[in-house]
Amino acid sequence: xxxxxxxxxKVNSHxxxxxxxxxxxxxxxxxxxxxSSQDAKTKYPHMAAVEEYLMADRNAEIALARSAAxxxxxxxxxxxxxxxxxxxxAVEGRNGFVCVVDRSWMxxxxxxxxxxxxxxxxxxxxxxxxxxHLPLTFKATGLALSGVSNNExxxxxxxxxxxxxxxxxENGSMCYMMSKRQYFADNVGNAGDSHLMFWFAQGEHMAxxxxxxxxxxxxxxxxxxxxxxxxxxxxxxxxxTVARTNQH
Amino acid sequence: MNRHRVAPLAALIFALVLAFATPRQVTGQDGKTSxxxxxxLEQYLMPRDAEIAMARSAAxxxxxxxxxxxxxxxxxxxxAVEGKNGFVCxxxxxxMxxxxxxxxxxxxxxxxxxFNPPAARSxxxxxxxxxxxxxxxKTKAEIIDGNKEAFERGELPALEPGAMxxxxxxxxxxxDHGDHNLAHLMFYTPPLDGAVWGADLPKSPVMLNxxxxxxxxxxxxxxxxxxxxxxxxxxVM
Numbered sequence: 001x002x003x004x005x006x007x008x009x010k011v012n013s014h015x016x017x018x019x020x021x022x023x024x025x026x027x028x029x030x031x032x033x034x035x036s037s038q039d040a041k042t043k044y045p046h047m048a049a050v051e052e053y054l055m056a057d058r059n060a061e062i063a064l065a066r067s068a069a070x071x072x073x074x075x076x077x078x079x080x081x082x083x084x085x086x087x088x089x090a091v092e093g094r095n096g097f098v099c100v101v102d103r104s105w106m107x108x109x110x111x112x113x114x115x116x117x118x119x120x121x122x123x124x125x126x127x128x129x130x131x132x133h134l135p136l137t138f139k140a141t142g143l144a145l146s147g148v149s150n151n152e153x154x155x156x157x158x159x160x161x162x163x164x165x166x167x168x169x170e171n172g173s174m175c176y177m178m179s180k181r182q183y184f185a186d187n188v189g190n191a192g193d194s195h196l197m198f199w200f201a202q203g204e205h206m207a208x209x210x211x212x213x214x215x216x217x218x219x220x221x222x223x224x225x226x227x228x229x230x231x232x233x234x235x236x237x238x239x240x241t242v243a244r245t246n247q248h
Numbered sequence: 249m250n251r252h253r254v255a256p257l258a259a260l261i262f263a264l265v266l267a268f269a270t271p272r273q274v275t276g277q278d279g280k281t282s283x284x285x286x287x288x289l290e291q292y293l294m295p296r297d298a299e300i301a302m303a304r305s306a307a308x309x310x311x312x313x314x315x316x317x318x319x320x321x322x323x324x325x326x327x328a329v330e331g332k333n334g335f336v337c338x339x340x341x342x343x344m345x346x347x348x349x350x351x352x353x354x355x356x357x358x359x360x361x362x363f364n365p366p367a368a369r370s371x372x373x374x375x376x377x378x379x380x381x382x383x384x385x386k387t388k389a390e391i392i393d394g395n396k397e398a399f400e401r402g403e404l405p406a407l408e409p410g411a412m413x414x415x416x417x418x419x420x421x422x423x424d425h426g427d428h429n430l431a432h433l434m435f436y437t438p439p440l441d442g443a444v445w446g447a448d449l450p451k452s453p454v455m456l457n458x459x460x461x462x463x464x465x466x467x468x469x470x471x472x473x474x475x476x477x478x479x480x481x482x483x484v485m
Contacts, residue, residue: 069446069452070446070449070451071450071451072446072449072450072451073446073449073452096443096444097446124446126445128444171440172437172444178453198435200410206366206410207333208410208412209335209364209414212308212310213309214308214475214477215307215311216473232473233474234472234473234484235453235473235474235484236451240451243474
């Protein structure tokens with residue numbers, strides 16, 4: 001009996017140690033994440049110099065924008081590049097798609113890297129997607145370049161949607177974000193997933209099973225923009241090489 | 249090059265064909281089986297519990313666990329499990345293939361699918377309608393015409409925005425060709441030019457499925473995903 005009791009004590013002691021270790025690890029991970037988020041907030045409290053968001057090499061920006069979609073799509077797309085005063089058409093396309101490298105101010109307003117000048121988000125929008133999303137990109141970019149704070153930008157965009165100055169997504173609005181050179185954030189760099197995005201006006205019940213365990217779909221509710229965005233992780237980059245898929 | 253990849257895939261994806269019962273199954277000169285007409289009903293049926301499990305396997309458990317589940321019986325689809333999240337999972341058969349699909353009557357086809365709520369309301373009724381005609385002994389041509397007429401008469405609902413479905417079952421059998429299967433999602437839209445989504449272009453992950461072409465004003469876009477519903481890796485062509 002004593003042997004059994006000793007054995008139980010040993011097991012319990014071992015269990016306690018294991019549990020304590022796991023709890024400690026969990027707390028450390030949480031703290032590290034919190035610190036990382038705090039770092040980002042501290043690191044990017046407001047807009048950097050405009051030059052930091054620009055790409056000196058115009059051709060490099062064109063190539064990066066096109067890398068968002070397979071060449072069969074981006075080759076004939078219109079390509080925009082960011083200049084000192086906003087986006088400019090660098091290449092006139094003929095298939096209705098528009099490829100562009102979004103900057104950090106297209107991230108959610110509460111994203112700590114909202115002003116991270118390293119962020120590069122290449123996207124190729126299909127024709128309905130371009131008609132809906134480009135006006136938003138242009139508006140947000142204009143506000144950013146005019147030096148407003150992100151709070152003011154939020155208020156202005158909200159007003160623009162309320163006044164119907166900005167359009168809502170049309171049927172079939174989507175875009176490709178399959179560039180292996182995209183840079184989403186300092187903690188993931190270009191290790192984000194290859195994905196497609198689909199846009200809808202909010203207000204419709206959009207049950208896609210997004211964000212559920214093992215679902216390949218993420219959902220993001222824009223704010224203040226009344227838009228629902230679904231992101232579908234795909235298995236290849238735009239050049240056909242294998243990509244890591246994002247799954248919950 | 250890509251066309252060679254897309255064609256069998258497209259045939260595969262929608263798929264459901266039916267084969268024929270042994271006596272009416274035909275082997276062509278190329279040695280491949282063709283399915284000129286419906287096989288015996290038994291060949292399309294399966295044990296109820298196995299069908300429930302297969303239907304649920306179309307989507308991750310986090311979605312299918314609370315979904316309504318349908319099973320095919322002698323008189324049509326029946327509700328085997330009442331769900332509570334608005335999704336509906338079923339195993340479709342070959343007759344949900346495009347009108348010109350050679351495997352329309354292939355009795356081996358099993359297409360586990362979980363419809364999201366908008367698709368359950370606006371796409372699934374077509375599955376009921378076609379199945380009803382199949383079980384009434386209609387021919388393929390009659391089924392396709394009947395489907396078209398039912399829509400034109402307003403007996404089938406208009407497509408709702410945001411309609412989509414999961415087809416991520418490892419157990420699916422979508423075609424006699426290749427690996428027989430592909431983990432994918434399907435998105436239903438009003439008719440769009442496939443080029444609007446960049447579908448079927450080289451290296452594009454989007455394919456246009458002609459499932460309802462010429463029958464109902466619905467385009468079906470297929471996006472392969474790199475995982476099965478159980479989270480394990482799936483090969484993507």
